[in-house]
Amino acid sequence: MIRTWTMAEMTLRDLIRRRTVVGLLFLLPLVFYLARRDDHTGQAVKFLLLGLGFTSSAAGLFATSAARSLEPRLRLGGYRTIDLYVGRLIALIAVGLAIAVPYLAVVLADQDVQRMPALALALALTVLVAAPLGMLLGSALARDMEGVLLLLAVTSAQFLTDPAKISGRVMPFWSAREIATYAVDLTDIGYLRRGVTHALVCAAILFVATAAIAAVRLRRRRHVRIVSSSAPV
Amino acid sequence: MTDQEWLVRMALELRRRAVAESRINQTVGEAVAHARDSGQTTERAFGLPEAYAAQVASSLMAHVARARPRIGEVRLAARGIGKRYRRRWVIRDVDLVVRAGQTAAVVGANGTGKSTFLAICAGFLTPDAGQVTLHGAVGFCPQDGGTLDYLRPAEHFALLGAGRGTPRAEARRTGRDLAATLQWNADSDDQARHLSGGTRQKLNLVLAALGDPEILLLDEPYQGFDQGTYLDFWDQVWQWRDRGKAVVVVTHLLENLDRVDTVLDLTPRVSEAEA
Amino acid sequence: MSPEPPDVARRGQWLRGLLDICVLALLASGESYGYELTQALECAGLGQVQGGTLYPVLLRLERAGLIEAAWRAGETGPARKYYRLTAAGRHELGAGGAAWLAFAERVGGILREGGVE
Incomplete structure (x- = not known):
């Protein structure tokens, strides 16, 4: 456990000191929100959620690629692969939630939202999906730029697709829109249920995919035989 | 005075x-x-x-060649290592055996596969042929990179130390002492990205040796070192050797070759290059 | 401080390479201590050898097992570190000294060919 927590702590320290990323994390959702603030409440909230999802994913992307050259050495130093990505996930979720809280306050103060807990849930689930999405992009792609471009593509697609259609449902942050609709537009509970299910399934798929890539990349290779100290060679 | x-x-x-x-x-x-x-x-x-x-x-x-340390058991045995890139064999049929208390240098011009070979020995890369047997813990120092830009040296020590369950204070102390042998004060609050290239490599070297591993694999770790630090580095290599470690250094600088036990030259032989 | 005249600088360079073998030779006739050795070198015409130069050489010779040291109160006054040759040191003196003399002879030959008397 100490390894996981140490990894989480150091990921957090590294992330917090990246002023650009932190600035982005805090301000981008606001920009998205302000863009639609004078619209209907639902739109403003949905944009906010998307903004939060985008920047949390970006943070995950940067955190993952920054540590890439260090991870094999950490493995040599005694870390298990699972310590590394679970630790990182914890840090990313912590950061995402830390941002979500003030935004919850902003929306509550600024808008008239009936179903508050649902809104809080929407924020939390957005972070829960965004973190492993960013980690997946960071571990699947060799270069930061490619990851950012792909993230931009996914986010744009999210905006452009119709949530009612299949293509819309495949998008990772579809759940955010569903739950936001439930929270703001006072629709039936089905929206909430669908949204939560979608979020949890997405988060799980993204997490498993990230874990699989990490497990492959940092695997103990078969050409290496490790002999215990007392055995003669 | x-x-x-x-x-x-x-x-x-x-x-x-x-x-x-x-x-x-x-x-x-x-x-x-x-x-x-x-x-x-x-x-x-x-x-x-x-x-x-x-x-x-x-x-x-300054150790005299006469005062040899005790040579111990085999710590690293790489046999028949080969790696292909597309259809060309970058390295082929390479053997290296290093015992406790021995040093080895891996030499060859750029592009001869020195770093590839070391990465294979460390278990970072899968070869197309051959096997590696490791007898003890391994510490690896890359040519560059290998650090987290926004963390301080002490935080790096704590992070790596946690791998073996080393308490934070102890890891930082060990890191600091290792850094002192390279004339570097590692107590600074400078983040890794603020360190000069040579200093960042000192950090890399300290991280490699932090857990007191039995085997040290160092890939030209002296980038950016001034002459004094370069000498300090080799002094440290001899000290590690005398403490019973097996040290492998990838290098293209040839001055210290008469003091290492094994020189592995990866320069392809003419007949192989033509094959 | 004005720069050293070239012959002093060159002499310094030669001495750096030969100081260890000279010390071994001086100790062949019996044990001695640091200051006495610098005096002997000066008497032999090699100029002033400072402590900062001599003691590291003594340390290296000791680490190599060619000389051994003991703290003793001398005949005159307080304690000093006395050095003496070991068997290995005596052997090294013979081999290294002979090699140097042969080398010097060859260098002399080149210089004489060049017209140096």
Whole structure:
């Protein structure tokens, strides 16, 4: 456990000191929100959620690629692969939630939202999906730029697709829109249920995919035989 | 300066260079006796205290080929290692055996696969042929990179130390002491991205040796080192060897080859290149 | 401080390479201590050898097992570190000294060919 927590702590320290990323994390959702603030409440909230999802994913992307050259050495130093990505996930979720809280306050103060807990849930689930999405992009792609471009593509697609259609449902942050609709537009509970299910399934798929890539990349290779100290060679 | 001041500064510098206490006392006593006999001040007879202490420290570390350390069991055995890139064999049928208390140098021009070979030995890369047997823990130092830009050195030590469950204070102390042998004060609050290239490589080297591994694989770790630090680095390699470690250094600089036990030259032989 | 005249600087360079073998030779006739050795070198015409130069050489010779040291109260006055040759040191003196003399002879030959008397 100490390894996981140490990894989480150091990921957090590294992330917090990246002023650009932190600035982005805090301000981008606001920009998205302000863009639609004078619209209907639902739109403003949905944009906010998307903004939060985008920047949390970006943070995950940067955190993952920054540590890439260090991870094999950490493995040599005694870390298990699972310590590394679970630790990182914890840090990313912590950061995402830390941002979500003030935004919850902003929306509550600024808008008239009936179903508050649902809104809080929407924020939390957005972070829960965004973190492993960013980690997946960071571990699947060799270069930061490619990851950012792909993230931009996914986010744009999210905006452009119709949530009612299949293509819309495949998008990772579809759940955010569903739950936001439930929270703001006072629709039936089905929206909430669908949204939560979608979020949890997405988060799980993204997490498993990230874990699989990490497990492959940092695997103990078969050409290496490790002999215990007392055995003669 | 007075003799007293000279002696104090000289002793402090010796202590900073991790010279044994008994030896420090002897050196001080000798300087006192010489000053008395010659009627000169210590400064006149010995020069600057720090410079004299540096000379004494390096004389202590200069090991003569005669005083061989005990050669122990095999720590690294790489046999038949081959790696292909597209359809060309970058390295082929490469063997290397390094025992405890031995050093090996992997040499060859750029592009001959030195870093690839070391990565294969460390288990970072899968070869197309061959096997590696490791007998003990491994520490690896890359040519560059390998650090987290926004973390401080002490945080790096804590992070790596946690891998073996080393308490944070102990990991930081070990890191600091290792850094001192490379003339680097690792207590600074500078983030890794603010360190100069040479200093960042010192961090890399310290991280490789932090867990006191039995096997050290160092890939040209001296990038950005000035001449003094480069010498310190090789002194450290001999010390690790004498403490029973197996040390493999990838290098394209050839001066220290007469002091290593094995030289692995990856330059392709003409017949192979034509194959 | 004005720069050293070239012959002093060159002499310094030669001495750096030969000081260890000279010390071994001086100790062949019996044990001695640091200051006495510098005096002997000066008497032999090699100029002033400072403590800062001599003691690291003594340390290296000791680490190599060619000389051994003991703290003793001398005949005149307080304690000093006395050095003496070991068997290995005596052997090294013979081999290294002979090699140097042969080398010097060859260098002399080149110089004489060049017209140096």
